Each structure stands twice: as C-alpha cells, then as structure tokens.
Amino acid sequence: MFIFFGTSRFAAIILAELLQLKFPxxxxxxxxxxxVGKKKILTSSPAKVVALSFNIPVYEPVTFKSLKAxxxxxxxxxxxxxVASYGKIxxxxxxxxxxxxxLNVHPxxxxxxxxxxxxxxxxxxxxxxxxxxxxxxDAKMDHGPIVxxxxxxxxxxxxxxxxxxxxxxxxxxxxxxxxxxxxxxTIQPREQAHAQATFSKILSREDGHLDTxxxxxxxxxxxxxxxxxxxxxxxxxxxxxxxxxKILEAHAIPDTSTHPARSLYSHSGHLGxxxxxxxxxxxxxxVEGKKEQTGKEFMNGYWxxxxx
Numbered sequence: 001m002f003i004f005f006g007t008s009r010f011a012a013i014i015l016a017e018l019l020q021l022k023f024p025x026x027x028x029x030x031x032x033x034x035x036v037g038k039k040k041i042l043t044s045s046p047a048k049v050v051a052l053s054f055n056i057p058v059y060e061p062v063t064f065k066s067l068k069a070x071x072x073x074x075x076x077x078x079x080x081x082x083v084a085s086y087g088k089i090x091x092x093x094x095x096x097x098x099x100x101x102x103l104n105v106h107p108x109x110x111x112x113x114x115x116x117x118x119x120x121x122x123x124x125x126x127x128x129x130x131x132x133x134x135x136x137x138d139a140k141m142d143h144g145p146i147v148x149x150x151x152x153x154x155x156x157x158x159x160x161x162x163x164x165x166x167x168x169x170x171x172x173x174x175x176x177x178x179x180x181x182x183x184x185x186t187i188q189p190r191e192q193a194h195a196q197a198t199f200s201k202i203l204s205r206e207d208g209h210l211d212t213x214x215x216x217x218x219x220x221x222x223x224x225x226x227x228x229x230x231x232x233x234x235x236x237x238x239x240x241x242x243x244x245x246k247i248l249e250a251h252a253i254p255d256t257s258t259h260p261a262r263s264l265y266s267h268s269g270h271l272g273x274x275x276x277x278x279x280x281x282x283x284x285x286x287v288e289g290k291k292e293q294t295g296k297e298f299m300n301g302y303w304x305x306x307x308x
Contacts, residue, residue: 001024001025001026001076001077001078001079002023002024002025002026002078002079002080002081002082003025003026003027003028003029003073003076003078003080003081003082003098004018004025004027004028004029004047004051004081004082004083004084005028005029005030005081005082005083005084005086005090006028006029006030006047006082006083006084006085006086007030007031007045007046007047007085007086007087008045008046008047008085008087009046009164009165009168010084010085010107010164010167010168010171011030011045011046011047011084011085011086011168012045012046012047012049012050013165013168013169013172014084014105014168014171014172014175015028015047015050015051015084016050016054017168017169017172017173017176018082018172018175018176019050019054019056021172021176023176023179025056025082026056026057026076026078027056027057027058027059027076027078028047028048028050028051028056028057028058028059029058029059029060029061029073029086030045030047030048030051030058030059030060030086031045031060031086031087031088032060032061032062033045033048033060048060059072059073064088064090064091064093064094069094070093070094070097073094073097074097078097078098078099079098079099079100079183080098080099080100080101080102080103080179080183081095081097081098081101081102081103081137082102082103082105082175083102083103083104083105083137084104084105084171085105089141090102090137092139095137095138095139100182100183101136101137102136102137103134103135103136103137103147103175103179103182104134104135104136104137104142104144105132105133105134105171105174105175106118106132106133106134106135106142107119107130107131107132107133107152107164107167107168107171108122108130108131108132108133108200109130109131109133109149109151110131110133110135110142110146110149110192111142111192111193111194111196111197111198112130112196112197112198113130113198113199113200114141114142114143114197114198114199114200115141115142115199115200115201115202116200116202117200117201117202117203118130118200119160119163119164119167119225120160120200120203120225120226121200121225122154122163122225123154123158123159123160123163123221123224123225124221124222124225124226125221126217126218126221127154128153128154129151129152129153129154130151130152130154130163130167131149131150131151131152132149132150132152132167132170132171132174133146133148133149134146134147134148134149134171134174134175134178135147135189135192136189143192143194144189144192145189145190145191145192146189146190146191146192147178147182147187147189148174148177148178148187150170150174152166152167152170157224158224159224159225159227160224160225160226160227160228160229161227161228203226203229203230204230205230205231206230207226207230208222208226208230208231208232208233208246209232209233209234209235210222210223210232210233210234210247210273210280212234212261212262212273212274212275212276213261213275213276214275214276215252215275215276215277215278216252216253216254216255216273216275216277216278216279216280217252217277217278219232219250219252219273219275219280220250220251220252220280223247223248223249223250223280227248227249231246232246232247232250233245233246233247234247234262234264234273236264236302236305237305238302238304238305243287243288244287244288245285245286245287245288245298246285246286246287246288247280247282247284247285248283248284248285248286248292249282249283249284250273250280250281250282250283250284251280251281251283252275252278252279252280252281253267253272253278253279253280253281254278255267255272255274255278255279257272257274257279259274259307260274260307261274261275261276262274263307264302264305264306264307265306265307266299266306267279267281269296270282270283270295270296271285271295271296271298271299274307281295282295282298283295285298287302
C-alpha cells in the first residue's frame with residue numbers, strides 16, 4: 001500500500017491520474033483546510049477534493065512533532081510514500097516509515113531549481129525547457145538521489161498554470177513508468193550533481209513589482225510566471241493617491257517610443273508600459289477595489305495618468 005502526500009493543484013492532478021491507473025494508494029496526507037479569499041472561507045486542498053472523490057481516506061496533520069502522526073502512518077504498514085507539493089518538510093522519523101522509502105516529485109531538472117517555486121523561476125528566466133524529476137527523499141530539501149527524470153518543453157507563451165498542468169501530467173506518467181522498476185530494484189537511484197545546485201527562492205507579494213528598468217521581454221516573462229501568485233503589479237498616482245494595478249495579461253513589443261521608462265501611454269489604442277528596452281502591452285489589468293478590465297477600459301477611466 002502507498003501513501004500519497006500532497007496539497008496543491010499540481011499534487012491533485014498527479015493523484016487523480018495515479019488513482020485512475022489503479023495504483024494502490026490507501027491514504028492521502030494533506031495540509032488542513034484553510035481560509036481562502038477576502039471572506040476567509042474554509043477550503044479543502046485540491047488534493048483532498050480528489051481523494052474524497054475516489055473515497056480515499058484523508059489525514060490532515062497539523063504537525064509531525066507529536067508521536068500521533070507517526071503512529072497513524074505506521075499503522076498503515078505502507079510500502080511507499082509518494083510526495084508531491086505537500087508544503088511541509090517531513091522529518092527523518094516519518095521518512096523511515098515505508099519499507100521502500102519515499103519518492104518525491106519535483107518539477108525541475110534537479111539539481112537545478114531546488115525549492116518551492118521551480119516552475120515560476122524557469123518561466124521568469126526565459127528557459128526554453130525544464131524537466132520533472134523523481135528522487136528518493138533524504139533529510140535535505142530536494143537533495144536525494146535521482147530515480148527518474150524527463151525533459152519538459154516550455155512553450156513561448158507558457159504561463160505558470162499551463163506549465164504546472166503540463167508538469168503534473170508528465171510527472172504522473174513518469175511515476176507510473178518508474179515505480180514498478182524502483183520497487184523491484186531494476187531502477188537504481190543516482191546521486192545528484194550537488195555542486196551544480198541552484199535554488200528557487202520563496203516568492204512574496206512584493207516580488208511582483210514590475211521594474212521598468214528591465215526589458216519588456218523580461219517583464220512579459222514575469223507576468224506569465226507570477227500569475228496567479230504572487231501576481232505582477234505597477235503603482236500609479238491619481239489625484240495624489242497611490243493605486244496598485246495588477247497586470248493579469250500582457251505581451252512585449254519592440255517599441256521605439258520616446259516616453260521615459262515607467263510611463264503608461266496609448267500605443268495604437270492599446271495600453272502600453274514603457275520599459276528600458278521595448279514596451280509591455282497591458283491586455284488585462286485589475287485596479288485594487290475594482291473589477292478586472294481590459295487595457296482599453298483602463299485608459300477610458302485613467303486617461304489622465306497616460307503620458308502624452
């Protein structure tokens with residue numbers, strides 16, 4: 001029997017596909033229900049929603065510091081743990097429970113982009129491809145030996161959500177191909193090239209600020225990488241008040257405008273943001289406190305902030 005650890009949409013897609021393939025997953029371990037949105041509505045994790053739809057038992061430990069979690073997991077006598085975007089570090093006492101160890105799915109070409117945001121950083125850096133990796137877990141984050149790895153193309157207009165879905169499907173297929181050989185010993189893990197490791201730092205809301213001293217191409221990558229989290233934004237001043245404007249959809253153009261960087265202006269009827277090199281056309285925006293709107297709709301209401 002396997003136990004699956006996962007929380008996010010990425011984990012939910014993998015779990016659903018493994019269950020459809022009749023893998024013997026007897027329990028999901030996921031993060032507890034949490035308040036979401038402005039109304040703080042208590043919401044189950046995407047992985048929990050999938051597990052319940054397949055009538056799989058769900059365990060939501062708040063901590064692994066007590067013996068209770070260890071006892072519950074040991075009582076299942078698991079052969080294997082499968083971990084995908086769970087959101088907590090598992091202590092060694094938990095990693096030692098399954099007889100065949102723990103496999104972790106990480107959406108990068110390890111040892112590249114260890115950490116919590118590998119897909120965002122791959123898009124942000126303009127990478128043309130990445131990978132999904134399956135490792136045998138050890139006590140360090142994303143450090144264990146590689147069991148399997150498969151290349152994943154990043155399309156020119158890839159967004160975080162499209163790449164996350166693509167990576168999840170690829171991960172489920174790779175797990176299905178890899179687990180039998182891992183369990184019978186025909187697939188042997190290989191050590192990572194630790195000296196080549198790079199790290200994807202945790203993203204905060206302030207990381208979303210669009211720095212117009214960078215090129216429009218770089219900011220285009222940022223918008224696609226940071227939607228929906230942490231989001232990308234600019235700040236404008238209207239009637240002496242600073243207003244944050246989230247950029248939901250945009251694309252770069254090699255504009256020759258003479259407006260200074262940071263300027264918003266009309267480019268052939270479209271909302272443009274002048275950058276150090278080129279301009280970013282803002283197709284869809286969200287002014288705080290208002291509904292989402294197109295760039296053209298924004299210009300109608302905020303014409304007085306446009307450069308002339």
